[in-house]
Amino acid sequence: MPEQHEHMITIRGLVNRFGSQTVHDGLELDVRRDEILGVVGGSGTGKSVLLRSILGLHGPNEGTIKVMGQEIRYHEPGPHKKWGVLFQDGALLSGLTVQENVELPIALHSDLPIDTRRELAVLKIFMVGLDLNAASKYPNELSGGMRKRASMARALALEPKVLFLDEPTAGLDPISATEFDRLISYLHANLDLTIVLVTHDVDTLFGVCDRVAVLVNKGIIVDTLDEIVKHPDPWIQEYFGDPRAVRARKAAKSRVKT
Amino acid sequence: MDEFLTVERQGGLLQINLKDHWVFANVNTLQQTLDEIDPGVENRVRFVCGGLKDFDLAGAWVLYEKSMDYEELDIETEFDGFKATHFKFLQHIIDIAAQKEYIPGFFDPQPSHYWRNSIRTIGENTIEAVDSVGYIARSVLDGIKRPSRLVVGETIHQIHATGAAAIPIVMVVCFLMGIVLAYQSARQLEQFGANIFMVDLVANAIFRELGVLLAAIMVAGRSGSAFAAALGTMKLTEEVDALRVMGLNPNQILIIPRVLGLMIALPLLTVFADIAGLLGGAFIGATVLDINWFSFTERLASTIDVNDVLVGLSKAPMFAFLIAVTGTLRGMQVKGSAEELGRLTTVAVVQSIFLIIVADAIFTVVYARIGF
Numbered sequence: 001m002p003e004q005h006e007h008m009i010t011i012r013g014l015v016n017r018f019g020s021q022t023v024h025d026g027l028e029l030d031v032r033r034d035e036i037l038g039v040v041g042g043s044g045t046g047k048s049v050l051l052r053s054i055l056g057l058h059g060p061n062e063g064t065i066k067v068m069g070q071e072i073r074y075h076e077p078g079p080h081k082k083w084g085v086l087f088q089d090g091a092l093l094s095g096l097t098v099q100e101n102v103e104l105p106i107a108l109h110s111d112l113p114i115d116t117r118r119e120l121a122v123l124k125i126f127m128v129g130l131d132l133n134a135a136s137k138y139p140n141e142l143s144g145g146m147r148k149r150a151s152m153a154r155a156l157a158l159e160p161k162v163l164f165l166d167e168p169t170a171g172l173d174p175i176s177a178t179e180f181d182r183l184i185s186y187l188h189a190n191l192d193l194t195i196v197l198v199t200h201d202v203d204t205l206f207g208v209c210d211r212v213a214v215l216v217n218k219g220i221i222v223d224t225l226d227e228i229v230k231h232p233d234p235w236i237q238e239y240f241g242d243p244r245a246v247r248a249r250k251a252a253k254s255r256v257k258t
Numbered sequence: 259m260d261e262f263l264t265v266e267r268q269g270g271l272l273q274i275n276l277k278d279h280w281v282f283a284n285v286n287t288l289q290q291t292l293d294e295i296d297p298g299v300e301n302r303v304r305f306v307c308g309g310l311k312d313f314d315l316a317g318a319w320v321l322y323e324k325s326m327d328y329e330e331l332d333i334e335t336e337f338d339g340f341k342a343t344h345f346k347f348l349q350h351i352i353d354i355a356a357q358k359e360y361i362p363g364f365f366d367p368q369p370s371h372y373w374r375n376s377i378r379t380i381g382e383n384t385i386e387a388v389d390s391v392g393y394i395a396r397s398v399l400d401g402i403k404r405p406s407r408l409v410v411g412e413t414i415h416q417i418h419a420t421g422a423a424a425i426p427i428v429m430v431v432c433f434l435m436g437i438v439l440a441y442q443s444a445r446q447l448e449q450f451g452a453n454i455f456m457v458d459l460v461a462n463a464i465f466r467e468l469g470v471l472l473a474a475i476m477v478a479g480r481s482g483s484a485f486a487a488a489l490g491t492m493k494l495t496e497e498v499d500a501l502r503v504m505g506l507n508p509n510q511i512l513i514i515p516r517v518l519g520l521m522i523a524l525p526l527l528t529v530f531a532d533i534a535g536l537l538g539g540a541f542i543g544a545t546v547l548d549i550n551w552f553s554f555t556e557r558l559a560s561t562i563d564v565n566d567v568l569v570g571l572s573k574a575p576m577f578a579f580l581i582a583v584t585g586t587l588r589g590m591q592v593k594g595s596a597e598e599l600g601r602l603t604t605v606a607v608v609q610s611i612f613l614i615i616v617a618d619a620i621f622t623v624v625y626a627r628i629g630f
Contacts, residue, residue, distance in 0.1 A: 095597030120316055140594040159282040159314040
């Protein structure tokens with residue numbers, strides 16, 4: 001019964017065109033409260049465009065997008081205090097330390113005294129598994145994994161309700177990637193968070209997500225992992241039939257059992 | 259005070275009932291409200307959260323900090339009636355606070371060693387400057403010994419970008435400068451009825467100093483900044499490293515063409531600058547001062563010899579060298595951040611213009627001494 005769920009994000013009739021090429025045609029999507037939704041799709045199916053449309057960074061040709069009841073319009077202020085975004089390569093401001101990067105949104109959106117601001121930032125930095133040593137460094141002095149964590153701390157700075165992750169594990173080694181997956185699960189379990197993550201990583205998909213949204217044929221198919229692997233669409237069959245995906249699925253299942 | 263909590267006191271127990279939204283947006287008010295509570299004589303505090311509608315990490319943190327304050331005053335604190343999710347947040351803060359003990363010095367203000375740091379910075383910058391100049395000089399030498407075919411094409415490209423593309427703007431600026439010079443000198447010369455000497459003044463100033471100087475300053479602004487920004491971005495995006503691992507000497511294909519290109523382009527640009535300056539003077543002579551084009555050229559031929567033109571042109575390669583080396587050097591020094599890129603681009607332009615003017619002063623003094 002989908003009516004029972006409160007929807008954090010609703011998308012209706014989204015159309016995105018680039019010249020003569022239509023990427024999304026009447027796409028509809030509901031993201032439920034407290035779920036982790038994984039978005040997958042082949043190259044050029046518009047994963048990034050979808051994410052950018054939701055964030056108000058791209059103006060769709062048609063359709064309405066609502067995040068927490070607020071309609072998103074291109075280039076207009078969205079619910080900035082209620083969402084956090086982790087960009088693919090972190091997008092930390094390179095001229096500021098990690099600490100200052102995390103403090104920045106707090107400073108922008110509140111009038112807290114400096115001490116409080118600092119304490120809250122440190123709290124978030126610890127939360128994502130970094131220490132004070134890392135907090136005082138500049139982004140270019142950190143490894144890729146640490147930069148992602150720092151960026152995560154910044155995304156969490158304002159206690160968001162919705163978290164968007166763009167390719168959270170891209171460019172990380174398998175160990176860091178697994179740790180990052182764990183961080184995502186940990187944050188989801190401990191905070192009131194709805195997470196939308198765009199990913200290529202099948203391990204993340206099977207290990208973390210509650211539901212999966214697959215972008216195919218200019219639309220979107222959303223279902224739980226167990227159901228979606230049975231979907232007849234050829235791209236879905238190919239994607240989840242791939243040996244890597246099969247292995248990831250088995251691994252995720254065995255993890256649940258133990 | 260009633261907005262977020264109510265207080266009950268009963269025989270040694272201070273009970274604080276929390277309600278409403280204990281969230282990030284209210285942190286300031288929450289802290290103030292809690293601070294307003296007078297612990298009084300009670301030695302036990304109980305936080306109860308019956309009416310809590312919303313609670314997040316920031317709210318939990320405020321609560322935890324307050325409880326720590328009470329503990330320091332030897333007041334026992336306890337938490338009661340928290341829902342599981344609320345308690346999870348609190349537990350979190352407590353765990354995290356435990357971790358924080360590791361580096362106690364982090365929050366203390368560091369003593370500032372202003373003078374010591376300034377002197378150290380000067381020293382470090384000097385060493386770095388000497389180091390990079392030496393490094394680049396060596397690779398330039400390498401590059402000259404083993405020239406690459408890429409250099410030729412790239413040099414031609416640079417001549418076009420820094421020279422040919424700058425012709426219109428440089429000519430406009432010099433034309434206007436010619437007009438200004440003609441007007442200003444004519445105003446003084448009119449008093450003696452010696453209008454014709456305006457030609458001497460304009461021609462000497464343009465040929466010997468202003469033509470090359472204006473061209474060099476325009477180029478420093480256009481190309482010096484472009485060099486620094488382009489090389490700086492290439493450093494940031496690891497393109498320079500990519501060239502190196504492909505076995506190309508990045509200094510050879512990035513620096514030599516720019517230095518060489520500009521040293522060829524600027525003298526040529528100076529010729530255009532000189533022409534435009536003269537045209538500006540002649541234009542004002544013909545339209546305002548009753549010196550027609552014919553008498554202008556006649557006077558010009560008798561007052562200027564080839565040495566005057568060469569004085570200006572001989573400075574151009576030196577100025578070009580200064581601009582190109584400063585720009586590329588600063589660009590190559592960029593590391594780390596976009597901020598750094600902006601800073602070093604500014605430094606490149608300011609320093610190259612400064613160096614141009616210093617060099618010009620030296621040239622003028624030396625030429626005056628040797629009678630050139």
